[in-house]
Amino acid sequence: MANGFTRNKASGDGVPKRTLGEGVFRRCDACGVTAKAEEFVTNLEVCPACGHHFRLSAEGWIDLLLDPGTWEEHDAGLHAVDPLGFVDSKPYAARLVASRKKTGVADAFLSGAGALNGKAVQLGAFMFRFMGGSMGSVVGEKIARLFERGAERREPVILLSSSGGARMQEGVLSLMQMAKTVAALGRLREAGAPFISVLLHPTTGGVAASFALLGDVNLAEPNALIGFAGPRVIEQTIRQTLPEGFQRAEYLLEHGMIDRIVPRREMRATIARVLEHLVG
Amino acid sequence: MAHLEFEKPLVELEARIRELKTASQGVEGIDAEIAELEARAERLQRELYEDLGVWEKVQLSRHPDRPYFLDYLEAIFEDFVELHGDRSFADDPAIVAGFATFEGRSVAVIGHQKGRTTKEKLKRNFGMAHPEGYRKACRLMELADRFSRPVLTFIDTPGAYPGLGAEERGQSEAIGHSLLVMARLRVPVIATVIGEGGSGGALALGVANRVLMLQYSTYSVITPEGCASILWRDGTMGPAAAEQLRMLASNAKDLGVVDDVIEEPVGGAHRDRSLAARNLADRLRVHLAELEAMSAEQRVEDRYAKFRAMGRIA
Numbered sequence: 001m002a003n004g005f006t007r008n009k010a011s012g013d014g015v016p017k018r019t020l021g022e023g024v025f026r027r028c029d030a031c032g033v034t035a036k037a038e039e040f041v042t043n044l045e046v047c048p049a050c051g052h053h054f055r056l057s058a059e060g061w062i063d064l065l066l067d068p069g070t071w072e073e074h075d076a077g078l079h080a081v082d083p084l085g086f087v088d089s090k091p092y093a094a095r096l097v098a099s100r101k102k103t104g105v106a107d108a109f110l111s112g113a114g115a116l117n118g119k120a121v122q123l124g125a126f127m128f129r130f131m132g133g134s135m136g137s138v139v140g141e142k143i144a145r146l147f148e149r150g151a152e153r154r155e156p157v158i159l160l161s162s163s164g165g166a167r168m169q170e171g172v173l174s175l176m177q178m179a180k181t182v183a184a185l186g187r188l189r190e191a192g193a194p195f196i197s198v199l200l201h202p203t204t205g206g207v208a209a210s211f212a213l214l215g216d217v218n219l220a221e222p223n224a225l226i227g228f229a230g231p232r233v234i235e236q237t238i239r240q241t242l243p244e245g246f247q248r249a250e251y252l253l254e255h256g257m258i259d260r261i262v263p264r265r266e267m268r269a270t271i272a273r274v275l276e277h278l279v280g
Numbered sequence: 281m282a283h284l285e286f287e288k289p290l291v292e293l294e295a296r297i298r299e300l301k302t303a304s305q306g307v308e309g310i311d312a313e314i315a316e317l318e319a320r321a322e323r324l325q326r327e328l329y330e331d332l333g334v335w336e337k338v339q340l341s342r343h344p345d346r347p348y349f350l351d352y353l354e355a356i357f358e359d360f361v362e363l364h365g366d367r368s369f370a371d372d373p374a375i376v377a378g379f380a381t382f383e384g385r386s387v388a389v390i391g392h393q394k395g396r397t398t399k400e401k402l403k404r405n406f407g408m409a410h411p412e413g414y415r416k417a418c419r420l421m422e423l424a425d426r427f428s429r430p431v432l433t434f435i436d437t438p439g440a441y442p443g444l445g446a447e448e449r450g451q452s453e454a455i456g457h458s459l460l461v462m463a464r465l466r467v468p469v470i471a472t473v474i475g476e477g478g479s480g481g482a483l484a485l486g487v488a489n490r491v492l493m494l495q496y497s498t499y500s501v502i503t504p505e506g507c508a509s510i511l512w513r514d515g516t517m518g519p520a521a522a523e524q525l526r527m528l529a530s531n532a533k534d535l536g537v538v539d540d541v542i543e544e545p546v547g548g549a550h551r552d553r554s555l556a557a558r559n560l561a562d563r564l565r566v567h568l569a570e571l572e573a574m575s576a577e578q579r580v581e582d583r584y585a586k587f588r589a590m591g592r593i594a
Contacts, residue, residue: 078593078594079593079594080593080594081592081593081594083535083592084524084525084526086524086525087524088511088512088524089511136591137590137591137592137593138591138593140590140591141591141593144588166479166480166501166502167501168501168502168507168510168511168525170501170591170592171500171501171524171525171526171527171531171535172499172500172501172525172526172527172531172532172535172537173535173537173590173591173592174501175479175480175483175499175500175501176483176537176587176590176591177590177591178456178459178480178483179459179462179463179483179486179487179587179590180587180588180590180591182456182459182460182463182487183459183460183463183487183583183584183587183588184588185460186460186463186464187584205480206479206480206501208452208456209440209451209452209455209456209480210455210456210459210480211456212452212456213450213452213453213456214453214456214457214460226452227447227451227452228440228442228446228447228451228452228455228480229440229442229443229446229447229451233442233506234442234443234444234447237441237442237443238443238444242444246444246447247447255448255449255450256450257450257452257453
């Protein structure tokens with residue numbers, strides 16, 4: 001596509017989809033309808049029948065939000081290390097190598113600059129396909145730099161979150177990324193540049209409990225799961241079944257935690273309008 | 281007195297010494313025997329605590345007799361005036377906040393409180409705060425900032441409460457907002473982990489110019505039980521997860537997350553509460569004096585630079 005990413009390769013949860021040629025069909029997991037795979041792709045990974053939002057990759061979001069040819073990636077060369085020597089079913093160091101190989105990216109965050117309707121913006125997006133979009137030192141550093149660049153240049157920051165939270169394998173250093181990123185967000189605020197936080201499915205744990213809900217404007221996709229604790233943990237704690245729709249975007253809107261729910265097709269225009277009002 | 285399994289031989293020996301002392305009052309020649317037993321108890325104590333495993337240290341951080349925030353408050357501070365409520369929904373007893381005098385100056389004191397008795401534990405929700413607790417803390421920190429009073433926080437929580445009401449009322453936003461408020465305070469801020477430093481619920485009181493930890497306290501991104509239940513789908517694997525998480529005070533120091541590890545009495549703070557409190561007061565005094573000598577701008581910059589540098593990358 002215009003910014004150099006091909007949607008086919010970028011689509012979905014990081015599981016490479018079968019070649020999406022003519023005549024290949026895809027079934028919607030939400031409503032069960034079978035449609036041409038190509039339709040899902042042109043419809044931005046939204047089910048053409050029921051409107052269910054499947055995951056759009058970070059690269060797909062850049063194509064969607066930025067003016068063609070304006071994207072310039074920053075901080076691409078940062079790599080995670082294994083500060084704790086953490087081993088679960090396999091060593092973290094090996095997990096990193098495997099994840100890089102599987103996803104083709106260095107870590108779970110893509111950031112850079114570009115233009116939206118001609119206006120210079122800083123843009124960052126989680127890559128959920130890399131270890132569930134978890135935030136360790138690299139992700140925290142890239143986000144801090146993103147906010148700092150926004151502050152220096154007085155440019156709006158648009159950040160798309162989809163993450164399970166802090167990366168357990170980097171222990172307390174991951175926890176500290178919450179403080180680091182939010183402190184940098186403080187600089188952006190002082191510089192007078194806006195922060196548009198876009199909450200995608202899912203945004204939980206240490207990412208939700210740091211910058212993600214501190215947007216000057218918080219926008220969420222329909223049905224996105226957004227919360228501090230995961231539903232399983234809450235059910236185990238309170239020993240009751242959670243109500244239908246709990247922690248979904250619609251629930252957060254009702255409880256005053258987000259500004260708007262925005263379908264994918266309208267996201268670009270909505271952000272542009274908000275920015276026009278704030279800094280136009 | 282409650283005790284942990286590994287403390288048992290020591291606790292039993294000490295009980296025998298006490299019995300002997302009571303029973304032998306006025307009896308000639310028994311002093312030597314008591315002295316011998318006391319020497320043995322001291323040896324046992326040193327041996328026991330010299331090479332404690334990670335899990336034993338985690339257990340000490342959660343010891344049922346461990347001094348809590350209010351114990352240190354009483355021992356170190358004077359003229360405490362508790363202030364309640366988040367001005368929005370409720371007062372959260374899991375976080376206690378107010379103003380007190382520390383060695384002649386007024387400071388804001390804010391900390392998690394776990395509760396000692398069953399009734400108090402329930403009232404304080406085992407030190408697991410709801411959004412209102414963090415919002416109360418923010419309110420007090422901003423008040424302290426306006427009146428140029430230092431902020432001293434005391435961290436002791438398994439984590440923020442994972443419940444329905446907490447989610448409904450914005451636990452994520454409350455924690456994130458607290459991080460933002462703390463990052464921008466112009467006054468001296470010192471955070472001390474006195475027991476459990478459990479994930480975001482702990483960090484929400486932890487964005488300080490100086491972060492201190494008591495020797496047998498912990499600081500972790502997730503509880504070892506939570507980590508185990510995610511990694512191995514088995515919450516009883518906590519001890520194995522604790523090894524992996526490097527959650528001890530010594531680890532946090534090595535990782536650059538804390539500035540100062542405060543020595544505890546042999547066997548832990550609960551075995552000599554007044555010594556533990558004195559050690560803490562000594563370090564607070566030193567750090568506070570250093571921060572008071574800085575300008576407001578320097579303090580903001582110092583805190584920013586400190587957290588900005590955290591993490592390891594290649």
